[in-house]
Amino acid sequence: MTNVAAEALVGDAAAAASPTGRRAPKPPLPTWRKRERRIGLFAVLPAVLVVAAVMLYPIGFALWLSLNKTNGIKYEFRGLRNYTDLLTDPLLWQVVSNNIKFLISVPLVITAALCTSVLLFEKIRGWRYFRVIFFLPSVLSTAVVGLLFRSLFGYNGVVNSAVVAAGGQPIEFFTEANLAISVIVIALVWSGFGYQSLLLLSGLTAIDPAVFEAAMLDGAGWWKRIWYITLPQIRRTIGFVFIINVLYTFTSLFGFVFVMTAGGPGYDTTTVDYLIYLKAFGGASIGSGAALAVMLFILVGALTFAQNKVFRIGDDD
Amino acid sequence: MRKATLTLLTGMVGAALALSACSSGSTDTTPSASGSGDSAAPLSGELLIWDTGLLGKTLEGGAPDMDKSFLDRAAKDFMAENPGVTVKVVQQGGDISANSAQFQAASIAGNGPDIRIQYAGGPTLSFGDFFADLNGVFDQETIDSMSGWNTVRKNYDANGELLGMPYGSGLYFLVFGNNKMLEAAGIDPSVPPKTWQEMLANGEKVKAQTGKNAFWAANLEGYVGAWAVGALLGGELGEQASTDMYLGKVPVNDPAMVKVYQAWQDLGKSGLTNPDAGSVSNGESTAGFVQGKGAYYLVGSWENGNMDKEFGKDVSWFYIPMLEGAKYPDAVAGGPSVAVSITNYAKNPDAAKAFLRYLAQPEVQDEYVRLNQTEGSNNKNADTSIITNRLLREQAEVLKTKTPVVFPFDSVMPQPVIDLFYRLNASTFLDKTTPQDAADQLQAANEKEIANR
Secondary structure, three states: OOHHHHHHHHHHHHHHHOOOOOOOOOOOOOHHHHHHHHHHHHHHHHHHHHHHHHHHHHHHHHHHHHOEEEOOOOEEEOOOHHHHHHHOOHHHHHHHHHHHHHOOHHHHHHHHHHHHHHHHHOOOOOHHHHHHHHHHHHHOOHHHHHHHHHHHOOOOOHHHHHHHHOOOOOOOOOOOHHHHHHHHHHHHHHHHHHHHHHHHHHHHHOOOHHHHHHHHHOOOOHHHHHHHHHHHHOHHHHHHHHHHHHHHHHHOOHHHHHHHOOOOOOOOOOOHHHHHHHHHHHOOOHHHHHHHHHHHHHHHHHHHHHHHHHHOOOOOO | OHHHHHHHHHHHHHHHHHHHHHHHHHHOOOOOOOOOOOOOOOOOEEEEEEEOOOOOOEOOOOOEOOOOOHHHHHHHHHHHHOOOEEEEEEEOOOOHHHHHHHHHHHHHHOOOOOEEEEEOOHHHHOOHHHEOOOOOOOOHHHHHHEOOHHHHEHHHOOOOOEOOEEEOOOEEEEEEEEHHHHHHOOOOOOOOOOOHHHHHHHHHHHHHHHOOOOEEOOOOOOHHHHHHHHHHHHHHHOOOHHHHHHOOOOOOOOHHHHHHHHHHHHHHHOOOEOOOOOOOOHHHHHHHHHOOOOOEEEEEHHHHHHHHHHHHHHEEEEEOOOOOOOOOOOOEEEEOOEEEEEEOOOOOHHHHHHHHHHHOOHHHHHHHHHHHOOOOOOEOOOOHHHOOOHHHHHHHHHHHHOOOEEOOHHHHOOHHHHHHHHHHHHHHHOOOOOHHHHHHHHHHHHHHHHHHO
């Protein structure tokens, strides 16, 4: 038995022996343990400092900014007024509803990624090439993907050429809100499903092949194996992919919106992250932009927590 | 001995202080053609300039067009006169909202340029916190010889901080006509329509006779709307239209603004413009008109050079006509457009001031006019014989008969209101926003800005 295990046993025994049921005070740590703990703390210190510098400080500063009226040069403390002003601004709710529309991309991208990953897992003919081809859009920058889809769906683009060739009238994809959102969603799915299919594929390859073999021996067909073995076994991976897609929809559409529609017409395709940019740098209301960023942070945190519960990512099977 | 040393030291310190006082007193008032008037020491270091496509021109690949780019040529000449200085010109691009945001972000971080060139008026005043006060940089003679200073003073106050140097006599909103297309529709291009409605009636003729677009518009960003609305507003409210709104004396949702927006929306719904007007960007606009995609082109005098080059005598023009019944039927919208400012965090302020003094020289301003042929010089000592562009000459003549000249809405208002204005111009044109709603939104945004002022 190791020293650590022995200590643990002693501790449990002491707690059990207490007549009141209260845990007895812990015995002082031996010197070697204290030294080990100190070394451990020193070892993680650089990481802690980096996290504090690049995460905690900016978050704290954003919180401070959100309580001020500022253009980055002059500061005037105004408490929670930036928050109350935002919550009573109809524009915020329009923009949030735009983000909700963009959520349609989540099931689409997961379905596409799931189908692709299962086909790759089944090693269909040419799967090695497909794996590379499907991943290619993921290495393109958002600006490139945005420009590509903007020209594809432009008034004189390939899609409209096809529409005209089929006898139809050209469609103004970027001047009607729902059409513009649809094009951005298509771009999102196209650029995102390859990377996510690889995430799902990694989940699939972690399943013990013996489970499939046993199921086959029991006469389970392809669909039954997918439904009763594959999907439940990669529940956590699917949950993870779902969560990052929802996160992405709320926090990372900026590039697509900036390049493809600039949030227009009007504010019809403006998303919350784009509005943060408009407020902070377009409108010189950095405090208001920071308040919106904090609200988005809380919303995304709450959504992630809820999804974590739904997918039981932390639970054992 | 000790006393003598003390006396000597006191004398030296006194002399040094007196010299430094003389030096600082003369620093910002000595004009210098070589641009090195700030101190006896030659200028040195890098001078970083951000332009928003106003004084500089680039080739397709992004490299400076040394044949046509006034700014890059001026920078080269300035470097030749000041061998210790390296001038670096960066083009920010033509998207006003995007390049304003970029400049603001860089300024907060303190890593923006030494000099920024942007539109005069609101776009300059909005960044007053980032610009140095140029009072004292130019001598009185220079100030007296140039016009437009009040468009770059804080709050348009004649005694306010000087936030930039106005450059050029001004750009004006107008309509170019493709003579061949107009003639094909039976319209005489030499007779300009007297009112907005008359212009639309001509447009109807073009559409009916030729089946082509009457108007070519590239309104993705809402700029075309800004020119039309800005001009028509001048016809309704006169010279002070926008400045009164800026100061809150007249609400932005005044019935005149709603009426003007209605006219703009009616054009969008008329079917007389190119069907993709809402999704064609400003950068693609000239090419479309040159390709014959419309008989009329709502734009500004900054296109004089391109129009003359592409069409020669086959292009006509007229200032944007006012609405029928307008109180000021001869109004024209436009005015000083370009401002050159020095940032208050400039790393090389001496070279920046010297460069501005260099640009302020009449012969350098003449070079700007000669190269661009889009506007005259704002220097009273300018050589007008260098204006060779037929359109610019004609416009200067007609402008003398026009009154009032209105400094347009998107030149006057603060940047956040301007950004919203562009957005609303795009959505109103597409019938996504009602004229009343657009005017109300602008009023709310302006009220916020006034409260913050």
